[in-house]
């Protein structure tokens with residue numbers, strides 16, 4: 001079982017975007033630069049998160065990405081499902097119905113006990129991730145570590161964020 | 169996130185093997201036939217389970233596989249880890265240390281908060297699977313469904329199991 005590298009990158013992108021000002025947006029290329037990854041690769045995940053309404057994608061030369069909701073309303077589960085898809089990791093191929101002399105169909109109305117148990121474990125996994133928001137990950141802004149993280153991202157955002165000037 | 173098809177097959181193989189008599193063994197080809205899969209594909213998983221001491225592999229013309237321990241001592245977690253490997257699904261590539269002006273090393277002694285949260289969720293998943301044994305999955309042998317399952321496997325084992333005659 002393996003999660004794609006995109007999950008780590010997507011969560012860290014949301015963390016960085018949570019530092020933007022109200023009118024700010026960050027281009028994909030800047031998000032890629034900050035995380036040391038290729039823009040082309042990251043774009044797929046940014047678009048998936050925009051499709052899941054976690055991010056807003058602002059088109060145009062002053063465009064970029066910003067959060068679609070406050071950090072305390074974005075859970076790790078929402079990001080993981082946006083990037084990895086929402087299908088369960090365990091997929092029952094109904095092998096109990098293959099092979100010689102399978103049981104009559106009436107015995108297969110309920111899911112196989114193996115599938116039920118595997119999905120129960122996945123529910124526990126998802127419940128845990130649904131309980132953790134981006135704001136939780138940010139934690140207490142006054143610790144030395146979080147101060148250092150915020151200072152680093154603040155300098156970067158100051159250089160790269162684009163401010164929307166749609167107001168007349 | 170996706171688990172390989174091997175997990176479903178491996179768990180069902182252990183379920184079938186749990187019906188063997190004390191001196192019995194079942195060849196890989198019979199396990200494959202019962203589950204409608206290719207022997208060559210299944211062998212990899214059977215060997216992984218033998219390596220993890222869940223199964224015993226008995227060599228020779230009357231050989232095959234049998235359980236290495238009672239069904240109530242084989243958890244779903246042990247099977248999943250044997251087949252899929254024990255590495256966590258989330259693998260932190262330390263992207264916090266990439267990009268411009270990374271923080272000094274002393275800030276990276278502790279794991280990143282994102283990685284910690286993702287691994288906490290995996291612990292919940294594994295704890296759930298560690299709590300379910302093959303005996304739990306078999307459940308109550310007197311239900312109509314379990315009677316039908318046991319009868320089907322009993323007929324098949326009667327035809328294909330090999331009895332060890334090493335005694336003198």
Ligand code: FES
Pocket residue numbers: 091092093094095096097112113114115176180
């Ligand atoms: S038939 Fe799919 S898990 Fe049992």
Ligand code: FES
Pocket residue numbers: 008012259260261262263264265280281282283
């Ligand atoms: S650096 Fe890997 S999860 Fe944060």
